[in-house]
Amino acid sequence: MTDAPGEGPALELVGLVKEFRGRRVVHGLSLAVPRGCLYGLVGPNGAGKTTTLSMATGLLRPTAGTARVLGHDVWADPLAAKAVMGVAPDGLRLFEQLGGRELLHYVADLRRMPQDVSRPRAEELLTVLDLAVDADTVVADYSAGMVKKISLAAALIHAPRLLVLDEPFEAVDPVSGQAIRTILRRYVATGGTVVMSSHVMELVEGLCDRVAVVAGGRVLAEDTVAALTATGSLHQRFLELVGAGDVSEDGLTWLGG
Amino acid sequence: MTLLIVRLRLRMWRTALSRSSVQLVSAIIGGLVALGAVGLLGPSIALLAARPLALTAVTVPLFAGVTLLWLVLSLVATGVDNVLDPTRFTVLPLRAPELARGLLAATLTGIPAVVLTLLALAQVLAWSSHTAAVPAALAAAVLGPLTAVLLTRAVTSALAGVMTSRTGRLLGAAVVALATLLPLVLNLLVTSGEPGLSLRSLDARGAAVVASWTPVGWAWGLPFDVATGRWASAVVHLALALGLLAVLWRVWVRQLERVLTSPMTSGGGQHIGRGRLLPRLLGHSPTAAVAARRVRAWYRDSRLVSIALRTAVLPVFFVVQAAVTGTGALAGTGVVTLAVFAGLTLMNDLAFDGPAWWMHVSTGVRGWEDRLGRVVASAVVFGPVVALTFVVSVGIGAIEAVLAWLAVVVAAFGASLGLAAGVGAVLPGTAPRTGGNPFAASSGGAAQGCLTALVSFVGPVVLVLPVVVGAVLSRGSALLGAVVVVVSVLYGAGLLAAGVVLGGRHLDRTAPEMLGRLGQVQV
Structure with missing residues (x-):
C-alpha cells in the first residue's frame, strides 16, 4: 500500500444507483480505491460489476450518486477524469476495420498525444503483448484473447494514473496472462492504480491487494486480500458471503444417465 | 418448427416494441404507410376489372416491376428482415430446409409481404371479368409473392456469402450498384419511348407480353395468357415460374447450409497496408x-x-x-x-x-x-x-x-x-x-x-x-x-x-x- 497521505483515493464511488426501466440493479454502492493499489471487484454473474465500472468510467450515466477519479468528478467534469483514466470494458466491440497498430495510433490521436511519444509506445505495447506479428491484421480477425490484449494496450498507451479493466484475463492464454500480470504489478509499483473485475477467485487472490465482494448491486465485504482470506481461501469466503445455492444431490439425475 | 419460428419472430417483435417508444411510434407509422398503400392501391388495381383487357393487362408489367423492385430495394436499402439471423440457429440440431421453411413463413407473415399479398389479391379481382383467368390470377397471387420473397433471400444470402472476401466485396458491390441502376434504366427506356401516354389510350398488352417473359413476370403473366387464350404460353409460364421457385429454394437452402456449418466471418487474416497517405x-x-x-x-x-x-x-x-x-x-x-x-x-x-x-x-x-x-x-x-x-x-x-x-x-x-x-x-x-x-x-x-x-x-x-x-x-x-x-x-x-x-x-x-x-x- 503506497497510499500517499493528504491525497484522496484514486477512485471514489459514493452512493451509486442505477435503475433500468424502474428495476434497480445497483443499490447505493460506495467504494474507495486507494492510490497505488491493485483492486479486485468480484461477484457472481449479474452482480452489477460491469454496470458499476461503466458508471465509474463515464460510459453509463448513474441514476444517482457520484464517481470521482483522482479528485475529478466523472459526471461533472468528464474530460478531466477521462484524461487520467484508461478503460478496457468487457464485451464492447472495438473499431474492427482498423489493424491493431492503427487502433493504438487512433486512440493516441484521439487523446491528443504527440506522435513521437505515441508511436514508439504503440510498438512497445504490441511487442510486450505478443501482438507484433498481427499488428497489420484488422481487429475483426483477432481471436477473443487478442482482442482483450489490444484493448488493454489501448487503455495503457496514454500512461493513465488509473486503469479500469473489466475481466482483463478472460480468454487470454497463460503466457499472455503472465505478461499482463507483470505489467499490472509493475504499473502499481510505480504508483498507478488498477481496478479490475473478475469472477476467478484464485486469480484475484494471487494478484490483488484489496478486494470488494459485490452481489445484487451492493458491496458485501471490502478489505485487503490478507484480511479476507485469514480464515480460508477467497473462494470459500466468496461462497459464504454470496450464499452458494447448493445443487441438490439428487437433481439432474437424467444427465449422464 | 415452422410455427415455432413464426411465433419466435412475433415475440421478438413485441419485445422490441414494448422496450422502446421510438420503435413503437415508428412501427405505427410503418403500419399506417402499409395500410395506406393497400387502401389506395388495392381498390385502384381491383377496379381494373371494369376496364378493357388492354388496360387490365397492366397488372403484368406492374407486378413484375414490383417483384424486381422488391429485390432491388432489399439490395440497396438493406431490407432483408434479419430479426431471425440464421447464424443464431447454428447450435441447434436443425436441418437447413426446416429452418428455411420457418424463416420463409416468418417473412411471409411480416408487414411488407402481407401488403404485397393483399395487392396480389386485388390483382385477382382485377381479372374477375375474365372468368377463365381467375384461377390463373389466384395462382399468380400465390407464386408471385413467393417468388419476390425467395428471390430476395436467395440473391442476398448468396451475395453475402461472396462478400466475405475482399474481391468478393467488390464483386458484390458492383452487382448492387448495377441493381440500383436497373429501375433507372427501365425508366430511361420508358421515357425514351412515346411521351404523353394517357390512361384512356393505353394499350398495356405489348408491355404485358414483354414483362411476362422476364423471370420476375413468369408468374404474373398467367392470368393475361389465359384471358387472351394463349394456353400454350400459360403452360410454359407456369412451368418456368415453378422451376424458378425450385431453383431459388435450392440456392437459399444451400446458402443456409453453409451459414449453419460455418458461421459467416471474414476470410481471416486480412492484412492491411500501413496507410501513410491519409495521416499526411x-x-x-x-x-x-x-x-x-x-x-x-x-x-x-x-x-x-x-x-x-x-x-x-x-x-x-x-x-x-x-x-x-x-x-x-x-x-x-x-x-x-x-x-x-x-x-x-x-x-x-x-x-x-x-x-x-x-x-x-x-x-x-x-x-x-x-x-x-x-x-x-x-x-x-x-x-x-x-x-x-x-x-x-x-x-x-x-x-x-x-x-x-x-x-x-x-x-x-x-x-x-x-x-x-x-x-x-x-x-x-x-x-x-x-x-x-x-x-x-x-x-x-x-x-x-x-x-x-x-x-x-x-x-x-x-x-x-x-x-x-x-x-x-x-x-x-x-x-x-x-x-x-x-x-x-x-x-x-x-x-x-x-x-x-x-x-x-x-x-x-x-x-x-x-x-x-x-x-x-x-x-
Whole structure:
C-alpha cells in the first residue's frame, strides 16, 4: 500500500444507483480505491460489476450518486477524469476495420498525444503483448484473447494514473496472462492504480491487494486480500458471503444417465 | 418448427416494441404507410376489372416491376428482415430446409409481404371479368409473392456469402450498384419511348407480353395468357415460374447450409497496408483521426463499399439520360441529387460504429470533433465525385447555366452534410452488423428509418430552396450569378458549421445515452 497521505483515493464511488426501466440493479454502492493499489471487484454473474465500472468510467450515466477519479468528478467534469483514466470494458466491440497498430495510433490521436511519444509506445505495447506479428491484421480477425490484449494496450498507451479493466484475463492464454500480470504489478509499483473485475477467485487472490465482494448491486465485504482470506481461501469466503445455492444431490439425475 | 419460428419472430417483435417508444411510434407509422398503400392501391388495381383487357393487362408489367423492385430495394436499402439471423440457429440440431421453411413463413407473415399479398389479391379481382383467368390470377397471387420473397433471400444470402472476401466485396458491390441502376434504366427506356401516354389510350398488352417473359413476370403473366387464350404460353409460364421457385429454394437452402456449418466471418487474416497517405493529408488531431478512420472504412467495410459505389454510379445515369434526351435540367438535378445523397450517407454513420463508439466516449473526444471528422471523411470520399460529375456534365454541354447550378450543388452538399451531422447525432439510424449479412435490416430499424427518411427527403429540399430561388432570379446576369455562388458557398458552410456544432453539443450532453442506443442499432 503506497497510499500517499493528504491525497484522496484514486477512485471514489459514493452512493451509486442505477435503475433500468424502474428495476434497480445497483443499490447505493460506495467504494474507495486507494492510490497505488491493485483492486479486485468480484461477484457472481449479474452482480452489477460491469454496470458499476461503466458508471465509474463515464460510459453509463448513474441514476444517482457520484464517481470521482483522482479528485475529478466523472459526471461533472468528464474530460478531466477521462484524461487520467484508461478503460478496457468487457464485451464492447472495438473499431474492427482498423489493424491493431492503427487502433493504438487512433486512440493516441484521439487523446491528443504527440506522435513521437505515441508511436514508439504503440510498438512497445504490441511487442510486450505478443501482438507484433498481427499488428497489420484488422481487429475483426483477432481471436477473443487478442482482442482483450489490444484493448488493454489501448487503455495503457496514454500512461493513465488509473486503469479500469473489466475481466482483463478472460480468454487470454497463460503466457499472455503472465505478461499482463507483470505489467499490472509493475504499473502499481510505480504508483498507478488498477481496478479490475473478475469472477476467478484464485486469480484475484494471487494478484490483488484489496478486494470488494459485490452481489445484487451492493458491496458485501471490502478489505485487503490478507484480511479476507485469514480464515480460508477467497473462494470459500466468496461462497459464504454470496450464499452458494447448493445443487441438490439428487437433481439432474437424467444427465449422464 | 415452422410455427415455432413464426411465433419466435412475433415475440421478438413485441419485445422490441414494448422496450422502446421510438420503435413503437415508428412501427405505427410503418403500419399506417402499409395500410395506406393497400387502401389506395388495392381498390385502384381491383377496379381494373371494369376496364378493357388492354388496360387490365397492366397488372403484368406492374407486378413484375414490383417483384424486381422488391429485390432491388432489399439490395440497396438493406431490407432483408434479419430479426431471425440464421447464424443464431447454428447450435441447434436443425436441418437447413426446416429452418428455411420457418424463416420463409416468418417473412411471409411480416408487414411488407402481407401488403404485397393483399395487392396480389386485388390483382385477382382485377381479372374477375375474365372468368377463365381467375384461377390463373389466384395462382399468380400465390407464386408471385413467393417468388419476390425467395428471390430476395436467395440473391442476398448468396451475395453475402461472396462478400466475405475482399474481391468478393467488390464483386458484390458492383452487382448492387448495377441493381440500383436497373429501375433507372427501365425508366430511361420508358421515357425514351412515346411521351404523353394517357390512361384512356393505353394499350398495356405489348408491355404485358414483354414483362411476362422476364423471370420476375413468369408468374404474373398467367392470368393475361389465359384471358387472351394463349394456353400454350400459360403452360410454359407456369412451368418456368415453378422451376424458378425450385431453383431459388435450392440456392437459399444451400446458402443456409453453409451459414449453419460455418458461421459467416471474414476470410481471416486480412492484412492491411500501413496507410501513410491519409495521416499526411489530414494530420493527427482527433478530428483528423476520426476522418482517416471513416475514409478507410469506406473501402474496407463491405457494408459501406456498396453504398459508396452505388452513390458514385448514380450520377452517371443522370448525365447519360440528360445527354440522350437533351434536357439540361436533368443533368443538373442529377448532380444535385448526388450531392444530397453523398451528404446524407453521413446520417447513420454512428450506427456503423455501433457499440465500438465507446472508444470516443472514454477518450473524451469532443462532440464537434466526432462530427467534423465524419464530415471531412464524407467530403474526401464524395467531394471529388461530385466535382467530377459536375465538370463532366458542363464539359459535354449537359449543364448550361453553370453558375446557377454550381451554386445549388455547393449549397446542397453543404446543407445535406450539415443536416446529416446534426440529425445523425440525435437519430443514430441502423446498420447491418459488422461481419454479418450486409443486407440485413430489422423491421423496427426499417421503421425508424422511415422517420430518418422523412427528414432526409424534406430537409435538403427546404434547406436548398432559397438558393434555387436565388439562382433562378439571377439568371442572365453573370455578376448576380457570381454573387449567388459566393452567397451559397457561405450558406452551405454556415449550415455545415451549424450541423457540426449543434450535433456536437448534443453528443457532448448525451454521449452515454447515445452509447446505450448504439448497442442496439446493428442487426
